[in-house]
Amino acid sequence: MALAAAREIQDGDVVFVGIGLPNLAVNLARRSHAGGVQLVYEAGVYGAQPIRLPISIGDPCLVTGALQVMPMAETFLYFLQGGRIDVGFLGAAQIDRFGNLNTTVIGDDYRRPKVRLPGSGGAAEISWLAKKTVILLPQKRSKFPEHLDFRTSLGFHEGGRSRESLEAPGGGPERVITNLGVYGFDPETREMVLEKIHPGVTLDEVRAEVGWPLRVGEPLGETELPDAATLRLLREELDPKGIYLG
Amino acid sequence: MTKLLSMKEAIERFVQDGDVVAAEGFTHLIPFAAGHEMIRQKKKDLVLCRLTPDLIYDQMVAAGLAQKLIFGWIGNPGVGSLHAIRRAVEKGLPRPVELEEYSHFGLLCRIQAAASGLPFMPLRNYRGTDLPSVNESLRTVQCPFTGEELAAVPALHPDVAIIHAQRADARGNTQVWGLLGIQKEVAFAAKKVVVVVEEIVNEEVIRSDPNRTLVPGLIVDAVVEEPFGAHPSYVQGYYDRDNDFYVTWDRVSRSAEGVNAYLDEWVYAVSGRDAYMKKHGAALALRLKPEPHPARPVDYGLYR
Numbered sequence: 001m002a003l004a005a006a007r008e009i010q011d012g013d014v015v016f017v018g019i020g021l022p023n024l025a026v027n028l029a030r031r032s033h034a035g036g037v038q039l040v041y042e043a044g045v046y047g048a049q050p051i052r053l054p055i056s057i058g059d060p061c062l063v064t065g066a067l068q069v070m071p072m073a074e075t076f077l078y079f080l081q082g083g084r085i086d087v088g089f090l091g092a093a094q095i096d097r098f099g100n101l102n103t104t105v106i107g108d109d110y111r112r113p114k115v116r117l118p119g120s121g122g123a124a125e126i127s128w129l130a131k132k133t134v135i136l137l138p139q140k141r142s143k144f145p146e147h148l149d150f151r152t153s154l155g156f157h158e159g160g161r162s163r164e165s166l167e168a169p170g171g172g173p174e175r176v177i178t179n180l181g182v183y184g185f186d187p188e189t190r191e192m193v194l195e196k197i198h199p200g201v202t203l204d205e206v207r208a209e210v211g212w213p214l215r216v217g218e219p220l221g222e223t224e225l226p227d228a229a230t231l232r233l234l235r236e237e238l239d240p241k242g243i244y245l246g
Numbered sequence: 247m248t249k250l251l252s253m254k255e256a257i258e259r260f261v262q263d264g265d266v267v268a269a270e271g272f273t274h275l276i277p278f279a280a281g282h283e284m285i286r287q288k289k290k291d292l293v294l295c296r297l298t299p300d301l302i303y304d305q306m307v308a309a310g311l312a313q314k315l316i317f318g319w320i321g322n323p324g325v326g327s328l329h330a331i332r333r334a335v336e337k338g339l340p341r342p343v344e345l346e347e348y349s350h351f352g353l354l355c356r357i358q359a360a361a362s363g364l365p366f367m368p369l370r371n372y373r374g375t376d377l378p379s380v381n382e383s384l385r386t387v388q389c390p391f392t393g394e395e396l397a398a399v400p401a402l403h404p405d406v407a408i409i410h411a412q413r414a415d416a417r418g419n420t421q422v423w424g425l426l427g428i429q430k431e432v433a434f435a436a437k438k439v440v441v442v443v444e445e446i447v448n449e450e451v452i453r454s455d456p457n458r459t460l461v462p463g464l465i466v467d468a469v470v471e472e473p474f475g476a477h478p479s480y481v482q483g484y485y486d487r488d489n490d491f492y493v494t495w496d497r498v499s500r501s502a503e504g505v506n507a508y509l510d511e512w513v514y515a516v517s518g519r520d521a522y523m524k525k526h527g528a529a530l531a532l533r534l535k536p537e538p539h540p541a542r543p544v545d546y547g548l549y550r
Contacts, residue, residue: 020324042350043272043273043274043425043427044272044425044426044427045425055323055324055487055489055492056273056323056324056487056489056492057273057323057324058272058273058274058323058425058487059273059487060274060424060480060482060486060487060536062425063424063425063482064482064539069423069424069425069426070426071426071427071428071430071431072272072297072350072354072426072427072428073354073358073428073431076350076351076354080351081351081369081370100374104347104376104377110380112336113335113336114336115332115336116320116331116332116335116336116345118319118320118321118327119317119318119319119320119347119349120318120319120347120348120349120350120377121298121318121319121321121349121350122318122319122349122350122351123349124349124351124352124371124372124375124377125349125350125351125352125369125370125371128370128371128372128373129370129371150376151374151375151376152375152376152377153375154373154374154375157374162374163374166373166374167373167394168373168374169370
């Protein structure tokens with residue numbers, strides 16, 4: 001997942017980094033094919049160069065050696081709302097076929113939730129304002145429902161041109177990456193389409209973990225395996241304690 | 247005029263039952279010592295406001311201090327859930343807590359509006375989401391120039407802001423480096439401001455580097471010197487985040503008994519931060535000490 005996410009980053013991109021796996025993915029990209037990527041953390045950092053893997057998005061290693069540290073208001077007002085963010089990374093507890101995300105509650109009743117999730121954090125504005133977003137989440141049928149319990153962050157809304165009709169400044173989701181495969185979005189219907197499956201995963205296994213009739217790209221690709229150098233970078237330098245890689 | 251107070255005095259004097267309290271600090275500089283003192287003083291019916299409630303509000307909610315949380319993201323950063331807050335929300339234990347939720351951007355705009363003396367702040371957000379349907383403070387406004395519809399949030403003036411910093415002088419001119427969070431905005435937005443610092447310094451130290459002053463003494467009511475007062479969060483250049491404690495809290499806080507045992511041992515049974523640090527022993531500070539990495543000095547020049 002981290003590797004597939006890193007591949008979404010191009011050299012020179014300004015990336016808004018979220019908590020968890022994106023931390024690893026973005027730092028992998030920076031140390032491999034995209035040395036010119038600029039990491040923006042919502043905590044108020046531009047041009048971070050962490051020398052250890054940050055556990056939280058407010059880790060002190062993000063500050064030491066960065067290009068700029070600023071009040072959080074400036075990160076949101078000037079970088080994000082000002083249109084300076086190329087790629088935003090997001091996670092979610094639930095995603096629907098149009099890439100809308102739920103990170104708020106599980107259950108029908110908002111006031112009496114079955115599970116109270118953390119809420120938006122920066123996700124609502126990242127999904128609305130970043131030029132594109134990449135979504136990472138583990139794949140389970142319960143996480144890929146027909147209907148979200150709550151829509152915290154906007155993807156392609158009801159599909160088609162509906163995101164555009166809301167006049168969203170940002171372009172919406174570009175990729176969804178799970179432990180089973182990589183998805184894109186149909187340019188017309190804006191429905192999620194399986195583009196690649198990870199080696200050793202079958203199409204039936206993927207379908208079993210999606211709560212709607214899944215569209216599959218033709219031809220269906222397979223995710224490229226990391227080379228030895230990338231694996232070494234991941235396991236020995238970026239995440240030697242196995243915090244994200246297990 | 248000095249504003250130096252002990253933590254006990256500052257919390258007694260500036261935090262009243264029922265207050266809207268903003269103990270801010272985004273991952274960095276979270277005023278845990280002040281949170282523990284509020285718990286010891288058994289403050290009641292507080293409305294707790296923070297972008298990320300973090301462990302400080304999880305502990306205060308577990309101790310029954312809060313009637314409501316105003317927040318952007320309630321989780322244990324890098325770890326998982328805040329179990330005490332979830333118990334309060336999902337089961338009403340030890341008492342029910344109302345939630346008023348924003349995104350980070352939305353909540354910081356509420357604080358920024360208040361700090362700027364405006365009734366509301368416009369922002370681009372929320373269209374097509376369910377957030378406005380559960381929070382009537384997320385509304386819209388039409389731009390008088392372009393006609394476009396924008397999201398709008400109302401000013402939020404906390405009764406008291408509590409912030410932690412590296413250093414301040416006795417009048418509350420406060421200097422911070424590292425992540426700045428929304429401390430400047432929340433200090434200007436609040437009716438009262440309590441600053442907690444690692445070190446009190448002379449005014450000359452502040453004046454030698456005025457660009458580093460985040461909060462002016464003008465708006466500060468109390469200054470408390472409390473070394474290690476932000477542990478288990480961190481202070482840039484002083485001590486690291488105690489990530490092990492954040493992981494341990496995930497286990498401890500899964501039961502009310504676990505939380506209560508923690509509060510008994512580390513909050514109620516100690517008189518203050520000094521005793522808390524003695525109880526931890528010298529190993530804690532040693533474990534969290536970073537290597538030095540000073541900035542190159544800048545020359546402000548002397549203009550006669």
